[in-house]
Amino acid sequence: MSFKLGLIAILFAVSARPDTLAASLHERFNSQQAYAYTAQIAGFGERWPGSPGHKKTEDLIHQVLQKDGARIEADDFTARTPRGPIAVHNIIGKFNVSTDPKQGILILAGHYDTLFQPGFIGANDGGSSTAILLAFADAFAGQKMGMQTWLVWTDLEEAINSFTGDDGLYGSRHLAQKLASNGTSSRVRGFFLLDMIGDKQLGVARETESNRQLQEVIARAAGQLGYGQYFFQYDVGIIDDHVPFIQAGIPAVDVVDARYGRMGPTFDSMGEFHHANTDTIDKVSQHSLEVVGKGMLLTVELLDK
Numbered sequence: 684m685s686f687k688l689g690l691i692a693i694l695f696a697v698s699a700r701p702d703t704l705a706a707s708l709h710e711r712f713n714s715q716q717a718y719a720y721t722a723q724i725a726g727f728g729e730r731w732p733g734s735p736g737h738k739k740t741e742d743l744i745h746q747v748l749q750k751d752g753a754r755i756e757a758d759d760f761t762a763r764t765p766r767g768p769i770a771v772h773n774i775i776g777k778f779n780v781s782t783d784p785k786q787g788i789l790i791l792a793g794h795y796d797t798l799f800q801p802g803f804i805g806a807n808d809g810g811s812s813t814a815i816l817l818a819f820a821d822a823f824a825g826q827k828m829g830m831q832t833w834l835v836w837t838d839l840e841e842a843i844n845s846f847t848g849d850d851g852l853y854g855s856r857h858l859a860q861k862l863a864s865n866g867t868s869s870r871v872r873g874f875f876l877l878d879m880i881g882d883k884q885l886g887v888a889r890e891t892e893s894n895r896q897l898q899e900v901i902a903r904a905a906g907q908l909g910y911g912q913y914f915f916q917y918d919v920g921i922i923d924d925h926v927p928f929i930q931a932g933i934p935a936v937d938v939v940d941a942r943y944g945r946m947g948p949t950f951d952s953m954g955e956f957h958h959a960n961t962d963t964i965d966k967v968s969q970h971s972l973e974v975v976g977k978g979m980l981l982t983v984e985l986l987d988k
């Protein structure tokens with residue numbers, strides 16, 4: 684956009700809607716800041732529950748939510764795990780909360796813990812999702828919308844041993860059950876999980892258990908932005924934090940890139956960097972954060988209409 688056109692657009696927006704900010708929600712997404720948050724979080728080191736890096740991440744989330752004027756809520760409990768009891772802290776930041784008890788809710792979520800593995804930094808797996816939600820908080824600050832928007836940082840997503848039985852998804856299972864039992868789940872119009880979306884070869888999977896209609900809305904948003912090629916070019920089913928929300932009757936989508944780097948029988952099923960100590964900040968791309976960040980916030984705008 685040229686400067687002149689930009690100025691006209693701003694003048695038009697200001698004169699037509701004097702009490703709203705000129706830029707629309709997705710235009711407020713700052714990918715440079717999202718990348719800076721990712722680097723900061725990766726710099727905290729290992730972030731498994733109970734580690735110093737985990738605590739630093741929690742502090743950063745609280746700090747940003749406070750600055751952006753969110754209503755902060757905690758969902759804390761003790762999980763019984765193969766490693767014994769572990770304190771779990773889901774963090775929720777709510778925006779646009781009205782007095783209407785039936786107000787619709789949109790949720791954007793991602794896990795902020797990392798794998799229990801010495802030397803594992805998780806710049807993409809854990810870092811990118813935590814960071815993009817922080818940049819969403821910055822975009823939501825001061826924006827008026829019809830629906831409530833919640834940012835949810837889930838804790839203890841990673842399995843202690845492996846994703847079998849009840850190992851893994853500890854935080855999301857607890858929160859989903861809570862929303863189902865207190866009646867909030869029926870107000871949730873969409874739950875979007877972001878996972879491993881910062882990699883340099885971006886390709887968001889069409890996750891097969893996810894809600895098809897909401898995937899169509901994401902595809903429409905991506906198409907409008909010229910990002911269609913980055914979304915839904917392959918199908919795969921993934922056990923992730925969206926599953927407990929689907930089980931709670933909430934329409935949910937896993938926005939996940941399940942392929943990165945070399946694939947094949949000698950590597951992890953999600954590529955050579957998945958759950959490997961090579962998942963470091965040099966594997967993360969600001970452009971990928973831009974594509975997913977703008978795409979998801981335009982999705983929110985389309986659903987809020």
Ligand SMILES: [Zn+2]
Nearest residue numbers: 798808841958
């Ligand atoms: Zn992981």
